[in-house]
Amino acid sequence: MALMKRCFCGSEEDFKELLSLKNVQLFSYREIKVATNNFDHGNMLGRGGFGTVYKGTFQDGTAFAAKVLSVESEQGIKEFLTEIESITEAKHANLVSLLGCCVQRQKKILIYEYVENNSLDHALQGSAAGVTDLSWSTRSDICMGIAKGLSYLHEEHEPSIVHRDIKASNVLLDRNYSPKIGDFGVAKLFPDNVTHVSTRVVGTTGYLAPEYVVHGQLTKKADVYSFGVLVLEIISGRRISQTIRSDMFLVRQAWVLHEQRRLLDMVDANMKGGYPEEEALKFIKVALACTQATPCSRPTMQQVVRLLSRPVCFDELQMLPPGFVGDGDGDRP
Incomplete structure (x- = not known):
């Protein structure tokens, strides 16, 4: 066409x-x-x-x-x-x-x-927006569903599709809180023989991969980065818009807590301890792997689905400092 x-x-x-x-x-x-x-x-x-x-x-x-x-x-x-x-x-x-x-x-x-339960962004507002606070089971299922949807777009659909605007407001929740990725208005089709394209930057601040922002270089790994940020939002219950201009930017905060061996401090207190700690650690570490500064260090979405589906030896995940674009700081962590 x-x-x-x-x-x-x-x-x-x-x-x-x-x-x-x-x-x-x-x-x-x-x-x-x-x-x-x-x-x-x-x-x-x-x-x-x-x-x-x-x-x-x-x-x-x-x-x-x-x-x-x-x-x-x-x-x-x-x-x-x-x-x-x-x-x-x-x-x-x-x-x-x-x-x-x-x-x-x-x-x-x-x-x-029509998808009954509005957007994930709305759900992350919790009881303040008249939404039931999400359980661990619901949050982990949402993460997995988004991962499967992206894996399909990247690996199974022909040609591959890079969404370019993965964020909480572009994920809708059905009556069972199963996620559905929407809004493909800025998506890019990637034929099999194309590894990356140079293009103008579109998307939402906070979710954008640093190499895409700085160099306009788009690959599937840009969606992987956005997914990692989204997982941190889902697990922490904090929306990226609340943290983007502060030292508490979610990606930065997760890395600092990882270095301090306090990653569970990222978990939303509204769950009141009602979550499996090892599984929560796995999801946060997978999110950090997805937000690595170098695109080739990030897993594919197919690998992400596998990592989230089974117990993970954390040695499998590269735990280098993540990348993000801040106010005047380029792509340094």
């Missing part, structure tokens, strides 16, 4: 024909408008850089999430097409499913399955 690699400038009918080549189901704008009660504010699920997401319900009772493109710009169109190309054929239990889209005049909407 070479046309999806650049901005689309054709007519609405050309656009629909392009989408039909990917077997994308098309919905009418009127159908979506009725199903969302005219995009009522009470149905709004969230707002992102490229649009607003609303809950809707089709006449047969099927709930869905409609991501409405908010900015009619070249970047918005690219994001729309990239998201469709990336996710249409990607099928995995830990990925949000694309049901179809709406293209009508200047309106472009992506239709996704």
